[in-house]
Amino acid sequence: MQPKMQLFMLEKEISNYLLKSGNKSLNVKAFLFDMDGVLFNSMPFHAKSWHLAAKEFGLDISEQQAYMNEGRTGAGTINELALRFWGRNATQNEIEEIYKRKAEIFVSCGHAEPMKGAFELLTSIKKSGLKIVLVTGSGQKSLLDKLNHYFPGTFAPENMVTAFDVKYGKPNPEPYLIGLKKANVAANEAVVVENAPLGVRAGVAAGIFTIAVNTGPLPDEILSKEGANVIFPSMQYFAENWEKVIENLRKS
Numbered sequence: 001m002q003p004k005m006q007l008f009m010l011e012k013e014i015s016n017y018l019l020k021s022g023n024k025s026l027n028v029k030a031f032l033f034d035m036d037g038v039l040f041n042s043m044p045f046h047a048k049s050w051h052l053a054a055k056e057f058g059l060d061i062s063e064q065q066a067y068m069n070e071g072r073t074g075a076g077t078i079n080e081l082a083l084r085f086w087g088r089n090a091t092q093n094e095i096e097e098i099y100k101r102k103a104e105i106f107v108s109c110g111h112a113e114p115m116k117g118a119f120e121l122l123t124s125i126k127k128s129g130l131k132i133v134l135v136t137g138s139g140q141k142s143l144l145d146k147l148n149h150y151f152p153g154t155f156a157p158e159n160m161v162t163a164f165d166v167k168y169g170k171p172n173p174e175p176y177l178i179g180l181k182k183a184n185v186a187a188n189e190a191v192v193v194e195n196a197p198l199g200v201r202a203g204v205a206a207g208i209f210t211i212a213v214n215t216g217p218l219p220d221e222i223l224s225k226e227g228a229n230v231i232f233p234s235m236q237y238f239a240e241n242w243e244k245v246i247e248n249l250r251k252s
């Protein structure tokens with residue numbers, strides 16, 4: 001499958017979305033943003049810390065697999081591993097212990113920088129009068145606390161969905177459905193911005209037009225297969241082409 005990467009495909013992909021979803025128009029009022037690999041260049045640290053923490057507990061997850069699992073809550077990832085290697089669910093105690101260790105290693109990896117272009121894109125979206133909601137599976141306090149530092153005045157608790165708000169987490173549509181509620185908009189009034197296969201699946205399952213930014217090592221085809229409506233190569237590309245993107249969204 002040809003990756004849907006080009007900006008000029010946006011118009012066609014919007015028509016496809018409308019046909020499939022049965023909506024008459026895409027009346028965008030809100031953007032729902034994933035955090036890791038979208039707002040922060042934090043995925044290399046997450047992948048490494050999952051790999052190392054799991055190993056300490058006799059579990060095995062490669063960095064590549066960590067990218068494939070991205071989007072799940074910590075508890076979700078640990079349970080997947082427990083089922084695979086121990087043949088049973090992880091206990092609450094094990095989940096807490098392993099996640100605590102993973103978070104410690106994550107912090108020791110260093111300082112996750114904001115993704116290039118993220119600030120500019122968020123600024124443009126705000127200037128266009130659109131709402132912004134964070135929808136992350138993360139419970140990593142060190143990053144959640146940094147949102148305000150790097151993106152001041154953008155994320156308040158009432159427009160954030162984190163690991164603490166969800167029962168199922170991505171790839172279930174639940175976090176994005178909660179995001180729609182927080183933005184007070186319908187599915188055809190929002191756009192999801194995601195980098196991870198399971199996050200794309202969640203956005204698409206929630207019935208929302210989903211833009212994938214491929215900021216990691218996985219091939220575009222994986223994001224296409226999960227149903228991404230378009231794929232951009234970076235957040236910087238998205239920020240630089242914001243005017244064209246919003247123009248296309250508004251004429252639909």
Ligand code: MG
Pocket residue numbers: 034035036037038070071194195196199
């Ligand atoms: Mg992500």
